[in-house]
Amino acid sequence: MINPVPKAELHLHIEGTLEPELALSLAARNGLALPYASADELRAAYEFADLRSFLNLYYRLMEVLRTEDDFADLADAYLERAAAQGVRHAEIFFDPQAHTGRGVPLEAVLGGLGRALTGAAGRHGVTTRLILCFLRDEPVSSALATFEAARPWFGTLITGVGLDSAEVGHPPAAFRAVYDLARDAGLHLVAHAGEEGPPEYVTEALDVLGVQRIDHGIRSMEDPALVARLVREQVPLTVCPLSNVRLRCVERLADHPLPAMLEAGLLVTVNSDDPSYFGGYAGDNFDAVRRELGLGEAELRRLAANSFRASFLPQEDKDAYLKEVAAHDFG
Ligand SMILES: Nc1ncnc2[nH]cnc12
Numbered sequence: 001m002i003n004p005v006p007k008a009e010l011h012l013h014i015e016g017t018l019e020p021e022l023a024l025s026l027a028a029r030n031g032l033a034l035p036y037a038s039a040d041e042l043r044a045a046y047e048f049a050d051l052r053s054f055l056n057l058y059y060r061l062m063e064v065l066r067t068e069d070d071f072a073d074l075a076d077a078y079l080e081r082a083a084a085q086g087v088r089h090a091e092i093f094f095d096p097q098a099h100t101g102r103g104v105p106l107e108a109v110l111g112g113l114g115r116a117l118t119g120a121a122g123r124h125g126v127t128t129r130l131i132l133c134f135l136r137d138e139p140v141s142s143a144l145a146t147f148e149a150a151r152p153w154f155g156t157l158i159t160g161v162g163l164d165s166a167e168v169g170h171p172p173a174a175f176r177a178v179y180d181l182a183r184d185a186g187l188h189l190v191a192h193a194g195e196e197g198p199p200e201y202v203t204e205a206l207d208v209l210g211v212q213r214i215d216h217g218i219r220s221m222e223d224p225a226l227v228a229r230l231v232r233e234q235v236p237l238t239v240c241p242l243s244n245v246r247l248r249c250v251e252r253l254a255d256h257p258l259p260a261m262l263e264a265g266l267l268v269t270v271n272s273d274d275p276s277y278f279g280g281y282a283g284d285n286f287d288a289v290r291r292e293l294g295l296g297e298a299e300l301r302r303l304a305a306n307s308f309r310a311s312f313l314p315q316e317d318k319d320a321y322l323k324e325v326a327a328h329d330f331g
């Protein structure tokens with residue numbers, strides 16, 4: 001990746017950037033035993049049958065994250081890798097319940113993430129936003145309690161809420177009350193929908209939760225009326241091609257619906273989701289779709305431009321980045 005196109009990453013779980021080497025070193029630092037002797041052994045466990053099988057390892061491995069320093073080191077490592085792949089702006093998810101549920105204080109999580117993100121523009125040339133995700137396979141009462149506990153960081157560190165974890169059987173509508181509160185608090189609203197779940201979940205996320213972006217959304221393609229609506233309303237979809245293959249939502253990258261989504265006029269973006277687990281960061285995803293889906297410069301430029309258009313950046317910043325994308329030399 002000699003000269004990666006400038007891009008915004010809009011679908012990135014910070015816990016999904018935990019590289020095997022860092023997991024092992026944090027385990028050692030915190031005096032914890034992991035059932036893997038080496039980074040290679042750990043990497044060999046990254047074989048997933050579906051979203052649930054991935055989540056089992058994702059939640060297990062993130063138990064090495066204990067202290068404020070752990071979260072700062074995790075985010076700093078991500079930002080360095082992202083910057084090297086052309087990421088200029090990152091809107092980053094985190095899963096507070098996955099940490100507080102095992103006794104890690106929210107202050108440690110947000111203290112560490114806050115430290116890394118606050119310095120990111122200076123250290124890595126990457127601006128950031130932080131999006132608090134609710135776990136949809138946990139009770140709504142837990143989401144509400146998490147939301148209230150995170151209030152001190154609203155508007156400063158936390159600027160949006162999202163919805164993630166096991167999708168099928170957990171439709172968005174159950175989370176209406178907490179999304180209403182988030183809207184009243186002035187936060188941005190996004191939700192995972194249509195990754196493994198049906199197109200109806202996408203419609204529900206839009207109509208019941210009032211989200212501004214859909215994370216994944218690939219199964220929208222099964223419903224032409226929904227596609228027409230997403231095109232008409234230019235609802236951004238944060239698509240994650242390598243993730244979709246590794247979680248077997250799509251059999252092979254060559255079968256990915258991204259070209260059809262672009263063709264339909266959808267506002268699609270390309271993102272990495274959980275790059276440590278799925279084989280690559282944002283630039284790797286751009287390279288993969290270029291190679292495997294035969295996308296040309298015009299499409300890559302459009303994907304990069306879409307990433308800034310779909311971001312929560314102020315319009316003047318979007319305009320500046322769009323100029324950079326238009327002038328980018330793909331070589
Ligand atoms: N791809 C994904 N889908 C749902 N929840 C997630 N949490 C982390 N990665 C996820």
Ligand SMILES: [Zn+2]
Nearest residue numbers: 013164192273
């Ligand atoms: Zn995701």
